[in-house]
Amino acid sequence: MELGEVLADLNAESADLDRLVANLPAIQWATATPAAGWTIAHQIAHLAWTDQASTLAIRDPGEFSTHMLAALAEPETYVDRGAEEFLDEPSKLLARWRAGRAELAEALASVRAGDRIPWYGTAMSPVSMATARIMETWAHGLDVADALGVAREPTSRLRHIAHLGHRTMGFAFMAHDRPAPQGPVHLALTGPDGSQWTFGPADAVDKVNGPAVDFCLLVTQRRHRADLSLVATGPVADEWLDVAQAFAGPPGPGREPNREPNREPTGGGG
Numbered sequence: 001m002e003l004g005e006v007l008a009d010l011n012a013e014s015a016d017l018d019r020l021v022a023n024l025p026a027i028q029w030a031t032a033t034p035a036a037g038w039t040i041a042h043q044i045a046h047l048a049w050t051d052q053a054s055t056l057a058i059r060d061p062g063e064f065s066t067h068m069l070a071a072l073a074e075p076e077t078y079v080d081r082g083a084e085e086f087l088d089e090p091s092k093l094l095a096r097w098r099a100g101r102a103e104l105a106e107a108l109a110s111v112r113a114g115d116r117i118p119w120y121g122t123a124m125s126p127v128s129m130a131t132a133r134i135m136e137t138w139a140h141g142l143d144v145a146d147a148l149g150v151a152r153e154p155t156s157r158l159r160h161i162a163h164l165g166h167r168t169m170g171f172a173f174m175a176h177d178r179p180a181p182q183g184p185v186h187l188a189l190t191g192p193d194g195s196q197w198t199f200g201p202a203d204a205v206d207k208v209n210g211p212a213v214d215f216c217l218l219v220t221q222r223r224h225r226a227d228l229s230l231v232a233t234g235p236v237a238d239e240w241l242d243v244a245q246a247f248a249g250p251p252g253p254g255r256e257p258n259r260e261p262n263r264e265p266t267g268g269g270g
Contacts, residue, residue: 017141045086051100121248139220165219166199206234219246
């Protein structure tokens with residue numbers, strides 16, 4: 001997919017979440033979200049912090065290397081510390097997030113064809129980095145929506161997350177200290193509009209089938225596998241669904257079973 005298309009979807013996903021928080025009273029920014037210890041303000045602060053880190057990686061790779069070494073020295077805490085550093089009164093935090101994501105989009109568009117951007121796990125193309133930002137924005141936006149007791153309509157933008165989730169299968173195994181699988185897995189998902197999304201060779205022995213939204217919830221660790229309608233065929237596919245993660249860094253704690261999403265849509269899917 002062309003970078004311009006991915007950036008347009010990133011902008012739409014960000015705007016979706018922006019509409020959800022833009023008019024919240026200041027007191028509601030302190031509402032606890034499903035992420036332990038994180039309020040709505042923490043969720044937006046984390047997105048702003050990561051956007052800034054992404055822009056730094058593009059515009060000053062040397063400085064980003066220093067930042068990355070400091071972050072990786074404390075892999076279990078640097079994400080929380082980053083969110084804490086960016087916490088501010090809601091109006092200032094919202095303005096900072098808006099400015100930062102606009103700056104990142106401009107920086108991504110300036111990357112020369114073929115260049116790679118350094119990152120915590122592995123260097124990425126601008127398309128991959130924009131895809132990762134869609135994944136993060138959707139996942140943290142879901143935490144905000146859950147905290148507010150609403151849900152946004154799933155959109156075709158989930159295809160970016162599904163693609164990333166499939167591509168990171170090997171990484172997910174290694175992040176959990178398991179050998180990378182030797183064989184492929186065919187992923188067949190039903191998109192929000194009923195269309196079929198497929199990834200990997202159709203003749204693969206191992207297969208995963210189910211709703212695209214459920215797969216995206218799994219690879220972002222926003223719902224427990226037991227609460228999702230995903231079917232694994234074959235031992236590799238079955239093990240993958242236990243360790244799947246589309247994000248860089250150490251495995252998160254995940255979510256406990258039986259955390260059902262609120263099914264009342266807000267109409268903000270875009």
